[in-house]
Amino acid sequence: MSEPSARPWDGARGVARVGTSRVSLGIDRIRCDGRGYCAELLPEMIRLDDWGYPIVSSERVPDHLLDHARRAVAACPLLAIRLAADGRSR
Amino acid sequence: MSLTPLLDGPDLREGAEPAARHLARLGPSLLSGPELIDALDQSDLRGRGGAGFPVGRKWRSVAGRQGPRALIANGAEGEPLSFKDRLLMQARPHLVLDGAVLAAGAVGAEQIVLYIGREHSAAADAMLHALAERPATERARIRISRAPVAYVSGEETAAVQFVNRGVALPMSVPPRPFEAGVGGRPTLVQNVESLAAAALIARRGGAWYRSSGTLLVTVTGAVARPGVVETPLGTPVAEVVERAGGHPGSVQALLLGGYFGGWVAADEAWDLPLHPERLRGTGHALGCGVVAPLPADRCGVAETARIVSYLAGQSAGQCGPCVFGLGAIAETLRRIAVGRSRPDDLARLDRWSAELPGRGACRHPDGGAGLVRSALGVFADDFAHHLARRGCAAARPLTAGVA
Ligand SMILES: Cc1cc2nc3c(=O)[nH]c(=O)nc-3n(C[C@H](O)[C@H](O)[C@H](O)COP(=O)(O)O)c2cc1C
Ligand code: SF4
Ligand code: SF4
Numbered sequence: 001m002s003e004p005s006a007r008p009w010d011g012a013r014g015v016a017r018v019g020t021s022r023v024s025l026g027i028d029r030i031r032c033d034g035r036g037y038c039a040e041l042l043p044e045m046i047r048l049d050d051w052g053y054p055i056v057s058s059e060r061v062p063d064h065l066l067d068h069a070r071r072a073v074a075a076c077p078l079l080a081i082r083l084a085a086d087g088r089s090r
Numbered sequence: 091m092s093l094t095p096l097l098d099g100p101d102l103r104e105g106a107e108p109a110a111r112h113l114a115r116l117g118p119s120l121l122s123g124p125e126l127i128d129a130l131d132q133s134d135l136r137g138r139g140g141a142g143f144p145v146g147r148k149w150r151s152v153a154g155r156q157g158p159r160a161l162i163a164n165g166a167e168g169e170p171l172s173f174k175d176r177l178l179m180q181a182r183p184h185l186v187l188d189g190a191v192l193a194a195g196a197v198g199a200e201q202i203v204l205y206i207g208r209e210h211s212a213a214a215d216a217m218l219h220a221l222a223e224r225p226a227t228e229r230a231r232i233r234i235s236r237a238p239v240a241y242v243s244g245e246e247t248a249a250v251q252f253v254n255r256g257v258a259l260p261m262s263v264p265p266r267p268f269e270a271g272v273g274g275r276p277t278l279v280q281n282v283e284s285l286a287a288a289a290l291i292a293r294r295g296g297a298w299y300r301s302s303g304t305l306l307v308t309v310t311g312a313v314a315r316p317g318v319v320e321t322p323l324g325t326p327v328a329e330v331v332e333r334a335g336g337h338p339g340s341v342q343a344l345l346l347g348g349y350f351g352g353w354v355a356a357d358e359a360w361d362l363p364l365h366p367e368r369l370r371g372t373g374h375a376l377g378c379g380v381v382a383p384l385p386a387d388r389c390g391v392a393e394t395a396r397i398v399s400y401l402a403g404q405s406a407g408q409c410g411p412c413v414f415g416l417g418a419i420a421e422t423l424r425r426i427a428v429g430r431s432r433p434d435d436l437a438r439l440d441r442w443s444a445e446l447p448g449r450g451a452c453r454h455p456d457g458g459a460g461l462v463r464s465a466l467g468v469f470a471d472d473f474a475h476h477l478a479r480r481g482c483a484a485a486r487p488l489t490a491g492v493a
Contacts, residue, residue: 028262029409029451049445051414058448 019063023083025056031080041072094320102181106216109223112184119292132296136366139281140378151268152197152278160272161199163190165206165282166237166244169348171380174306174318175282179213183220189285197278202232205249209239241404245452246279259406260452309334311382328360342386343468347377350457352464390469395423401458411449416458426476
């Protein structure tokens, strides 16, 4: 899967990386309607394309971002994001 | 031994080979079940529907699951440039049925669905007729389902959803069909040519396929005799083009793998081996085995615009990035092709096509994006010409196909 060349999520929230979880983010593309709440809550890993649909990092979620990732999952009004061991960036 | 084991037998124009003749010619299968899966691993047979996944591994992933299982033999053949699946079903239906029955046995599938494109009526008739010649125990487990005429109908989750609910639209994964497919059962979805090849491997073994296996290639575009050729794995591209009456000298580029594939510059294309793994090693993909030379006097930019417009129109309309991304790419290509580009169009095409792969429920957008990326490389000069806001004479026949 090709990664976008610019990765604005690389900047950390000022927290040192201490470890990496086993989970990554996946998006149910049929459910997602692209309002972009997720990108506001987790800009380190989610940015939006020109039409407001998320472009998600396929990396595993670093430990220090797990809480933010869970919040993004919970905030999605369409239950379109999941955090899973196999969670592919979809 | 024959060089064309898939299409051997009576003249193809005679239509479907009857069951008795098929059995007399090929004899019974020698391998089945776990032995056949081992032979498939040894053969390194790759799926012929487009993705090129190892067939043995796929059978294993379904065989290892609990409870009742199912099989879909994928003969949707929605790719407009491909003709090999319908030809195989039309001429050698029993080889496809053998493969389906062997696969079902090996993975523990009780139910077999032959999923055949609604537009391929001759193929469906041949399969139906062949089915009537099979033993009652087989007939009871096999049914035919007709795929709606649409590019995405043949995508595996669309096939599953059509069989389950009569709607041939892709679904979000997981679950993948091998986890939950037909009636919620773990389901093997396998292209009909892959199944036919497995039926030959069941008779001759994995080592035979590795050294003497063949594949079906549809040669179309700038050739005198477009059609399907069966050729040994590894045949150079130039050879199948020449067999179809094409002349390497008059070709500028070649579409490899169909609308889901990519453009290759003529100089580079001729020596490429028609072999899934070796081709991948060169950075190209065999896809469903289409080889379509573009005549020297046709415009690659316009041709790409036409194909991507078609693919955008075939989006199932379920996922934002596919609908808007493919749509915007098609629109941008169209205006470049007619000499009405806007500043930064090329940069946008480059970025959008890089951002799109992996961002649909199915791989439909990945195909279009890959085609565009190949065009940006192979037709770089033509893009520069068009971006100078000039049209070109060759760009006019936007409606005429490659075929
Ligand atoms: C948009 C789209 C359309 C597809 N259409 C077909 C098709 O018409 N026939 C086919 O065999 N596979 C098609 N595929 C591939 C199937 O999803 C699946 O990978 C294939 O049937 C598996 O068989 P194989 O492993 O033998 O190739 C399509 C895939 C996509 C993404
Ligand atoms: S919040 Fe949910 S619906 Fe909105 S863009 Fe993110 S994933 Fe899509
Ligand atoms: S990616 Fe496109 S074709 Fe595939 S399901 Fe989504 S909208 Fe349909």
